[in-house]
Amino acid sequence: MRFFKGLLIAILILTAIFVGGGLLLPGEVHVERSTVIQADASRIFPYLNNFRRFNEWSPWAQRDPNTRYTFSGPDAGRGATMSWESDHEEVGYGSQEIVESIPNDRVATALNFGHMGTARAAFRLQPDDSGTKVTWSLDTSLPANPVARWMGLFFDRFIGPDYEEGLARLKAAVEGTA
Numbered sequence: 001m002r003f004f005k006g007l008l009i010a011i012l013i014l015t016a017i018f019v020g021g022g023l024l025l026p027g028e029v030h031v032e033r034s035t036v037i038q039a040d041a042s043r044i045f046p047y048l049n050n051f052r053r054f055n056e057w058s059p060w061a062q063r064d065p066n067t068r069y070t071f072s073g074p075d076a077g078r079g080a081t082m083s084w085e086s087d088h089e090e091v092g093y094g095s096q097e098i099v100e101s102i103p104n105d106r107v108a109t110a111l112n113f114g115h116m117g118t119a120r121a122a123f124r125l126q127p128d129d130s131g132t133k134v135t136w137s138l139d140t141s142l143p144a145n146p147v148a149r150w151m152g153l154f155f156d157r158f159i160g161p162d163y164e165e166g167l168a169r170l171k172a173a174v175e176g177t178a
Helices: 003-026 043-050 052-056 145-154 157-176
Strands: 028-037 068-072 083-087 092-104 108-110 118-128 130-142
Touching: 028 157, 043 052, 043 118, 043 130, 043 157, 052 068, 052 083, 130 157
Parallel strands: none
Antiparallel strands: 028 130, 068 083, 083 092, 092 108, 108 118, 118 130
C-alpha cells in the first residue's frame, strides 16, 4: 500500500511539474532563416508575391506532388490566397493569404492550418554586398495549454530545416534564371 501511495504522489508531483512548467513556457514562437541570393530584389520578389510560383521553390511541393491547390483573389500581392489539401501528413491542409506586399522589400502572409492553428509568415528582402538577403520568418501564438507550450520548444527544429530547404530552392530558382 505504501508503494502505491508513493507512486501516486510521484505521479502527481510530475504532473504538476509538467503542467506548471508548461504554463510558464513562452506563449509565442518565432522561427527564422536567411540566405543571400545573388540577384536584385526585383528578380526575387515575384517568386514570393505570387502563390502560383510558390511550388517552383516550396520545400513541401516535392513531398506530395498530388497536393491539390486552389487559388483565389488577385494573381499576386495583397489578397492573393492559396489553399492546399494533401493526404501526406507533412503537407496536410490549410490556406495562406498575402496580407502585406511591399514591392522588392517585404511579403507577409496569414496562415491557417485549420485545427492546428494559425500563424504569420514573412519574407524580408534586404540589400547585401553579394546580392539580396532573404529572411523567411514564422510567428505564432500558442494556447495556454501545457502540451502546446512544450511542443513550442521544438518548432524551430520542426520548421527550420524546411525553411532552409525552401530558401536553397528559391536561391537555385532565382540564380538559375537570366
